[in-house]
Amino acid sequence: MVLVRLADRPIALPVAVVAVSVATTAGWTALVGRGLGRATAAAVAVAALGGLLAFAGAVGVLSTLVTVGLLAASQGGARAAFGRHRPKGAIVRPARHGVLLLNPRSGGGAAEQHDLVNEAAARGVRVVVLTPDADLRALAEEAADDGADVIGMAGGDGSLGLVADVVRRRGLAFVCVPAGTRNHFALDLGLDRADVAGALDGFEAAIERHIDLGQVGERVFVNNVSLGAYAEIIQADSYRDAKVGTAAAKLPELLGPDHAPSDLRFLGPDGRVQSNADVLLVSNNSYHLHSLGGLGIRSRLDRGRLGLVALSVGGARDLAALLALEPVGAIDRFRGLQRWESPTFRVDSAQPVSIGVDGEALSLAPPLLFRSLPGALRVRVPLHAPGVRVLRPGVRGTVRGLIRVAAGKQGA
Structure with a gap:
């Protein structure tokens, strides 16, 4: 269906790319901006999306909705086809x-x-x-x-x-x-x-x-510990009752153009000291990271390793790149994303560190010492x-796996 629509209206793709890029850039600016600048950027984002819909016309909108529906059906069908596995016990x-x-x-x-x-x-x-x-x-x-x-x-x-x-x-x-x-x-x-x-x-x-299990200091966690922007947001007293409003109010301070880099120092996957992560995630075993939706999935809970993810989003251009990689299940190729594993991990800072332990807000004195409890x-x-x-390894891996399932073989 997508190919037929492109053959019919070849200009649709470049116009759509430009419109979505403008909307993404303006949306990010609105998210991390303040005052009049935030309102202006939000208006530009809405105008870009509205212009795209007007350009597409009624037939184009219908085709888009049908395509989105087919993609959703494909995702659901693939998930059902791959099925589940029962860990041994x-x-x-x-x-x-x-x-x-x-x-x-x-x-x-x-x-x-x-x-x-x-x-x-x-x-x-x-x-x-x-x-x-x-x-x-x-x-x-x-x-x-x-x-x-x-x-x-x-x-x-x-x-x-x-x-x-x-x-x-x-x-x-x-x-x-x-x-x-x-x-x-x-x-x-x-x-x-x-x-x-x-x-x-x-x-x-x-x-x-x-x-x-995972452990930070004396506190045990079953899922993960977050540091950086998300951890700062959930510290607010208003977060439980107004998550979206609290995040909107805090993001300009945390990720806006004038924000100060977070004081989190740690050894990256190359063994060098790093301090530029906007979000740092330490998990009890590693999360699936082919898509943003996969961040809540771990296929193993018994590998005796901490999963480590550092994410740095430099601005609207980086956000656009991240969103472009999401639909094809390739966010692990985003230049601002690092992932690795280790049985232990240490985070240093010059001040108490705000963290979210399985979603609950805490503040701990540095250094923060993490370890896996195998x-x-x-x-x-x-x-x-x-x-x-069962996890699906990106677009290519999914296609290969589905072919194997259709042939009566194991899909993974």
């Missing part, structure tokens, strides 16, 4: 004394929506509901002291990390119940995030395996869990 017996710690406020009240208290009781699991002033770590320690052999947490990823730390130190097993907002950890464990109550079957006969946590997942989604 041992089948274990039901918990003798299971305890579920439950945060009723997480995920917009997901615990109540899925009736987790009664669902857990039906499985013989004791439920401890958190109150606003509860000490989660102390409650987990108390459950262990009372003889729990399996402890679960129904809440956000930050809460999961706190409980997982207690569980691994006490030599117990852990159950993840995806009752938070995004539930990235549950995704990478291979759970069905839509079947919240079904995750409680981890207390029944289940598959148990050892996975890694095989530190025994985690149980239900026998019916769908497994970890």
